[in-house]
Amino acid sequence: MGSLALYFRLIGASVRSQMQYRVSFLMLSLAAFMHTSVELAAVWALFARFRTLRGWRLPEVALFFGIITIALAVGDAFARCFDILPRLIRSGEFDRMLIRPRSVALQLVGHELTLFRVGRASVGLAVLLWAAAALGVHWTAARVALLVTAILGGVCLFSGLWVLQATLSFWTTEGLEIMNAFTYGGCETAQYPLAIYRPWFRKFFTFVVPLACVSYFPGLAILGRHDTALGSPDWFGWVSPAIGLVFLLAALRVWRFGIRHYTSTGS
């Protein structure tokens, strides 16, 4: 069976397994929903008091919020096993994957599609839909397509970050939370338009961890605004989500190097 078909077979098994614990799934989804709602409540409260954020209005910020929140939730569901790699190594599950004649990365993403992330995703979607209505933007097919690719680019970016974290875990199991600064921290950052942050921060999240490429620039393009912060051309936002994919592919390269290290040092 080909790799793509096998992926769907494997996550099918994962979904069936998770559905056996329906109550647990609902409770965890509720928790994720609450956590994301709390983040949303913070944004709302600040806008209730301050009205604008350096010229940005709440519906515009809501667009950014929605895009990155959905991207993180889907990425989190998809790349979960990279996140928990140390646990899989300890339990011997990872060695089992090496003993099977398939790509280890494929087996890792196929091992679990964490369904309860839908709690976060649903908040993101609700916010996105509200923003879409409240913005008064003319939703052409192109704009909708850009929205979707931005989210997909975000999924690739976050997945790439977890792949890098997993690769790091081959060398040390401690200190991996640093990645949370870029994944969950990155999500929190990108909930607001990147223009509001300091210059060096913006540059970091454009050139090192290309967060802006999957949220800020596409968002600008959808809103029809010019980039006054970094001065990028107006067309850039239409293609920048692809950089998320490039990031993921680069991360997978590094991952292969990590596996080589793992097999030569054992666990």
Next chain:
Amino acid sequence: MPQIIVENLVKTFRVAQRRAGVLGAIAGLARRRHKTVKALDGVSLAVEEGELLGYIGPNGAGKSTTVKILSGILVPDSGRVEVLGRTPWKRRVETVSRIGVVFGQRTQLWWDLPVVESFELLRDIYRVRSADYRRTRDELVGLLDLDPLLDTPVRQLSLGQRMRCDLAAALLHSPRILYLDEPTIGLDAVSKLAVRDFLRRLNRDRGVTIILTTHDMDDIEALCRRVIVIHEGGIYLDGTLEGLRARVSRERRLTVDLARENGQVSDPDAEVIFRDPRRVTLAFDPQRVAPAELIARIAARHEIRDLFVENPPIEEIVARLYQGAGQ
């Protein structure tokens, strides 16, 4: 041409050391000390197709390291390994598609799904053709009596049932070589016998090469003609079970059940190692006094109701072997 060739395998590990106490923990924040452990120190062996061999040794001797290298998931520091004509860690996918591995303490089945779904997923992972899969599956289900279990979620199976399913799962892709790590651990007597019987038939009828790593000496006794003993990273012994016994001790044991209570049973050429009002066990060297001679001597002085002669338990032999190897 042997199926598995291992020459001069060397493998060392670096292990970080933790220090005790609160002060040690704070000191550990600054610098870490490392210890180098030599897991394998020049191991060489060769396995022909269709062999059923036992690979034993004390914990930490290097057994699982060897198996990991043979499976291609660990790269040695130096040495040559060929499994089915390939270097395992260089041709991982090709090697692992032709071997099966069973870990006694961990299952490879999907915990919450019915057994048959795990089989089907493995079929897809190993790219087994549908017709071949159905045939192999039906054979294994028949041999291991899995029919009533197929629709049961793995988490509801008993340990013995799960091990039988794991055995089948490891063989669905018809591997030529099977590695088993503690397959009978924790199993009840009936399940152990079933597993041993299955492995014996698998090896005899299908010619599958089996390498068995275990601490259960009854497994070894029941299944293996050839035994390799590894100790502190080196091969200590590579031969038959009888050779192993002879190497450690020629000792044999005579147990006598008496007709009347008697505490006086003894013999100058034998040592009493167990005494009961009605039963006595004597240990003796058959080269010093022949078993028949010893029996005759005791029968002449006491009324015997029953007797039997046996070897010392294999556990004792192996324990003595490990102790001897340490010197």
Next chain:
Amino acid sequence: MRPYLAILSARARVLLQYRAAAAAGFACQWFWGLIRMMIFQAFYQNAGASAPMNIQQVVSYVWLGQALLLLIPLRVDGDMAEKIRSGNIAYELLRPIDLYAHWYARAVADRIAPAALRAAPMLAVATLAGWLKWTSPAATAACAVALVAATLLSAAVSVLVSITMFQTVSGVGINSAILAVTFLLSGIIIPLPLFPDWLQPVLNWLPFRGLMDVPFRLFTGHIPVSQLPGQLAGQLAWTLAIGLAGRWLLGRSVRKLVIQGG
């Protein structure tokens, strides 16, 4: 008293083992603080003087929050959840000490050791960077006292939330949800005074302000030192109430467990 001190010490030792983890956690929080600080600064650019706190107080508040984040109940106690789920909790019930006191001691240790480890470098960096403005020794002392009470309150909340896991099979999800709300209402995400005016009375009546909001506002002078006794009384009263609720709930849960056979 000695068994509880032993528990504290053992816990501290475990938590100190992970040095890279400590460094990574520090880096993470430094990052978080930076993000939140920049967000508030951006909002304040258009705010003018109408906000209930000035930007300097908000920034200090943010960095105090990052420094002392580990004091508040953040996550469900994974050990506890696992023990309850697997039934190993039975072993805890067999020990000859007061169960609630044992868990409370553990909760306090789980807060103090990591928080102390994280706070020192965090406060140093924030002060050196000019983000954290120290007002007066009196304010600092008042804050310290309030933090002690906050730790006691936090431990009580944490234990109560953990005990509710006895009640349901999938308690972890509900607990996580409760903790998220606790998080928001403690002020760690947004200083409580910045919430809409109509929410202020509600926030003042809830126990969670005692976790972060009260100590931090004492530090920045937003709450005058003279009000310390009143605030302290509020924190301790809530600690007592939640502690007693926890004890009662634990008693009920244990009885139920023993009757059902676990």
